[in-house]
Amino acid sequence: MATTVNCPTCGKKVEWSEKNKFRPFCSERCKQIDLGAWAEEKYSIPAVNPPKDFDDQE
Template sequence: MKPDQPAARVVVCPACKGKSIYAASNPFRPFCSERCKNMDLGAWASESFRMPVDTPPDDEVYGDPKLQ
């Protein structure tokens, strides 16, 4: 490591919860491996990651009622 470069940080992999090097030397950062990166991408693609939302009734007006 060159003296002008900061030390690499070790973070928790969001997929497997293992250790992951967060530095330019890890092309999969913040993930520890390509496998973990692809697992996360697959979860997004299959819509496994969703925000819980209550569906409003069909007759509810969206936005400011004064503008409608």
């Protein structure tokens, strides 16, 4: 039985197998949408208590 996952872009159920060359995405379109979001720096991890000034730290 093949494992299925949700496409990170659209949520469609996708078979996780070597047959799916776009995995974990369902299509080239969803893969490109995700790449575009990454390139535009839409994905980030917020800093907890970020330093006020990087130059003062040594």
